[in-house]
Amino acid sequence: xxxxxxxxTSIVESMDPAFVKKTLSELPFYQIQGMLNVRAIPLPPxxxxxxxxxxxAETNHITSLGKTQISQxxxxxxxxxxxxxxxxxxxxxxxLDIPDVEIVCVPAMSASSQTDDLKxxxxxxxxxxxxxxxxxxxEVLDNGVSAYKTIFEFLRDEVADGKGCLIHCSGGKDRxxxxxxxxxxxxxxxxxxxxxxxxxxxVGVEPVREMMMTTRFxxxxxxxEVREATVSGMSCKPSAxxxxxxMLREExxxxxxxxxxxxxxxxxxxxxxxxxxxxxxx
Numbered sequence: 001x002x003x004x005x006x007x008x009t010s011i012v013e014s015m016d017p018a019f020v021k022k023t024l025s026e027l028p029f030y031q032i033q034g035m036l037n038v039r040a041i042p043l044p045p046x047x048x049x050x051x052x053x054x055x056x057a058e059t060n061h062i063t064s065l066g067k068t069q070i071s072q073x074x075x076x077x078x079x080x081x082x083x084x085x086x087x088x089x090x091x092x093x094x095x096l097d098i099p100d101v102e103i104v105c106v107p108a109m110s111a112s113s114q115t116d117d118l119k120x121x122x123x124x125x126x127x128x129x130x131x132x133x134x135x136x137x138x139e140v141l142d143n144g145v146s147a148y149k150t151i152f153e154f155l156r157d158e159v160a161d162g163k164g165c166l167i168h169c170s171g172g173k174d175r176x177x178x179x180x181x182x183x184x185x186x187x188x189x190x191x192x193x194x195x196x197x198x199x200x201x202x203v204g205v206e207p208v209r210e211m212m213m214t215t216r217f218x219x220x221x222x223x224x225e226v227r228e229a230t231v232s233g234m235s236c237k238p239s240a241x242x243x244x245x246x247m248l249r250e251e252x253x254x255x256x257x258x259x260x261x262x263x264x265x266x267x268x269x270x271x272x273x274x275x276x277x278x279x280x281x282x
Contacts, residue, residue, distance in 0.1 A: 036057040
């Protein structure tokens with residue numbers, strides 16, 4: 001069975017422990033104490049910035065050692081939190097005392113679309129296959145203009161100086177996955193690399209899968225009318241990202257078109273971001 005096929009394992013089923021252990025012990029994953037699903041966004045192997053642009057799940061349980069790992073070992077100078085105010089209030093804010101790291105809260109969904117009702121959120125993923133993910137990620141693209149503009153301004157203006165960043169939401173799959181998709185599509189990373197990067201969240205959350213099933217998402221999984229939609233919404237199937245990439249190119253002109261037409265970057269600004277993320281070490 002291929003790695004991508006393994007990554008389609010349902011969230012209600014356990015993954016092969018040997019596969020999980022091996023995958024999490026290797027790049028692109030990093031083991032940061034108190035954090036989950038931390039990994040480098042797969043920039044080209046020749047890029048001098050490879051390993052400086054990271055993605056993860058929420059940071060609110062990071063330990064003192066984890067803070068040191070993030071700032072001193074991984075070179076992170078900014079953390080972009082894509083969660084909304086209601087999420088931060090409910091599940092915990094980013095720690096504000098990570099040495100030499102600035103926390104930037106940039107919700108990827110509009111205030112009107114934020115909700116404490118997880119049932120309403122997961123209902124969007126009821127029985128429509130990849131189409132429901134495409135619709136949701138289109139919504140994220142349209143609502144996340146300010147958030148993604150802030151991230152790409154960093155990639156244009158600051159990453160050239162050797163500064164790194166961490167992008168996260170709650171699980172590090174959807175809003176963070178859209179950010180990673182935009183970055184990777186912009187610099188021409190092959191689709192299958194983008195798809196694998198998205199699908200790796202499945203193994204990234206495996207260490208806390210049982211806990212999630214019995215705590216945060218237990219009420220939804222116990223309701224027959226929303227269980228299937230919840231399981232679907234928590235998946236990260238490769239086909240969903242392939243369909244989303246198709247939508248991105250057909251409706252937005254790819255990441256470059258999105259940056260120019262929706263985020264307001266000039267052609268020169270887009271070219272600078274591509275250069276920053278693709279260039280070799282001088």
